Amino acid sequence: MNFICIFSNLNVCLIRIPFVKNIRFSPAFTARCLLLGCLILTQAGCQQLFHAQDAPLKGQTVTVSMTVPQPPPPAAKPLQQGSEQPVPQKNPQSPLDSRLLPTETSLHTDPLAIRNQVDVPATSQSKPARAVIDKAGTVLVNKTVAEDMVLRGTVLIKGALVVAPQATLRIDPGTRILFASAPGSAELSRLVVQGRIVANGTLQQPILFAPALNQxxxxxxxxxVLLNSEKKNSFDHCRIEGAQTGIEAHxxxxxxxxxxxxxxxxxxxxxxxxxxxxGCSISRCDRGGRLADSELDLRDSTxxxxxxxxxxxRSSFTLSSVKVLNNSQEGVAADQCRFRLTSSQFVENRSGLRLTGGDGQLFLCRFSQNRESGAELVGVRVRISNSSFIQNSGVGILLENARGSVVGxxxxxxRAGNLQNRGSEPFAALLNWWGSADEKQILAGIHDPERKNDTALILFAPFLKERPVTAP
Structure with missing residues (x-):
């Protein structure tokens, strides 16, 4: 409809203009007229649009502006519910936020953290862990020695060092041999000798066998461990510390x-x-010596x-010039053994000597200041001579079905008496010194229940009138 109106108005105008009739329309002029007409149509359509839809804007100045927008910034993620503040950015000069540190739960889920926690003290008051000694000139891990070998300097053995039956292990003076469990194993480290071991330490340069730990x-x-090794094994001036068993022989x-x-x-x-x-010394052990079906000759030792x-x-042992001192239980406890004790001292033990069964002799021995009996003889056959039983808190000798004699x-x-009999076997205690020459005083220190029935089992007379010079 708009186009029809425009063309009608155009024809009316042309008729009313006299000079238009005499004009010839060329093709170029015609094109220009068409272009002008299109412009007029466009303007008329826009005016009609504003007049029809935007009637309220009549009489007002309308300014239309166009702005090319910049790319919008990325949207910020909202904070999680319950968070007090956003996590601060990493700053090397400021301490980390506590929420960035590992929690107790994360430590327990990390196997490495659990393993490391074993060596960490539970509290600040706990004793620090003992330091591990891992520096050594030679390191041997679960090694078997098939040929002769010499060890010197500082040697670290991890796991077991086994000396084969055909091999000899020699250890030079001053050598330090340290032991630690093999990696990934909880078994104790050992030196196992099937062949031969010659440890040639000296008084000035002893050989040390110890764990790879301080203290x-x-x-x-x-x-x-000596295993089925009947060769000439020798240990000269060796010091053994912290072992389960210092030297164990099978x-x-x-x-x-x-x-x-x-x-x-x-x-x-x-x-x-x-x-x-x-010339040996065994101290601060749970048990100094353990014998089973074996033979021991111990001299000039402590x-x-x-x-x-x-x-x-069930063993045979000889103690010569041995000092058995300040042991919390028995100095020596033997069951069904053959024994010979010479020039030895049993002092300040709970009981100096306890012999059960077996047979043997005591010569020039001293039993004093023990917290209970000097010697307990139970079912044993024994010969005692030139020995001393003095100042014990219990009795000098306690007899229980023991047979034998004590002389000189x-x-x-x-404190509890010099001699006490608890059995039914006779025992000869003749020619001894009882601390007095008075017979009644001597009888007061001898406890023999059978004496009341005139069947005394302990014979003490004749007795010595003075202390013998040969007794220690």
């Missing part, structure tokens, strides 16, 4: 001079084995401050 404790490593034999075993569960253990030791000095069963010895100042 060693009993049971930190296994010990030296069907083997060895000798030792100047061996020191300390802070171990068992100092020396013999099982069906033989050992000859001289068993001191152990829970028990020697525990022997000294009994005095034992």
């Amino acid at each position: 060693p404790l009993a049971g930190d490593w296994g010990g030296v 069907f083997s034999r060895f000798s030792g001079r100047g061996v020191m075993v300390t802070k171990s569960r068992t100092g020396i253990a013999l099982y069906d084995s033989e050992a000859g030791l001289q 068993l001191q401050e152990n829970r028990q000095g020697i525990d022997a069963q 010895s000294v009994f005095s100042d034992n």
Whole structure:
């Protein structure tokens, strides 16, 4: 409709203009007229649009502007519910937010963290963990020695070092051999000798066997084990610390001079084995010596401050010039053994000596200041001569079905009596010094229940009038 109106108005105008009739329309002029007409049509349509739809805007100035927008910034993510503030950006100069640190739950879910927590003290008051010694000139891990070998310097053994039956292991003076469990194993490290071991330490340069830890404790490593080795094994001036068993022999034999075993569960253990030791010291062990069906010759040595000095069963042992001092239980406890004790001292133990069964002799021995009896003899056959039983808190000798004799010895100042009989076997206690020449005073220190029935089992007369010079 708009186009029809426009053309009608155009024709009217042309008729009313006189000079238009005489004009000839060329093609170029015609094109220009058409273009002008299109412009007029466009303007007329826009005016009609504004007039029809925007009638309220009549008489008002309308300004239309166009602005090209910039790309919008990324939308910020909203904070999580319950968060007090956003996590601060990382700043190397400021401390980390506590929420960025590992929590207790995350530590427990990390196997590495759990393993590391074993060595961390639970509280600040806990004792610090013992340092591990891992520096050594030679490191051997679960090694078997098939040929002769010499160890010197500082040697670290992880796991077991096994000496094959055909090989000999020699250890030079001053060598330090440290033991640690093998990686990934909880078994104690040991030196196992099937062949031969020659440890040639000296008084100035002893050989050390110890765990790879400072401040060693009993049971930190296994010990030296002789297994079916009947060759000439020797330990000269060796110090053994923190072992489960210092030297343990099974069907083997060895000798030792100047061996020191300390802070171990068992100092020396013999099982069906033989050992000859001289000038040795065993201290601060749960048990100084353990014998089972074995033979021990111990001379010029000391068993001191152990829970028990020697525990022997079905064995044969000789103690010569041995000091058994300050052990919390028996200095020596033997069951069904053959024994010979010479020039030895049993002082400040709970009980100096307890013999059950077996037979043997005591010569020039001293039993004094023990917290209970000097010697307990139960079912044993024994010969005692030139020995001393003095100042014990219990009785000098406690007899229970023991057979034998004591002669040329000294009994005095034992708090619970000098001699006590609890059995039914006779025992000869003739020619001894009882601390007095008065017979009644002597009888007061001898406890023999059968004497009341005129069937005394302990014979003490004749007795010595003075202390014998030969008794210690």
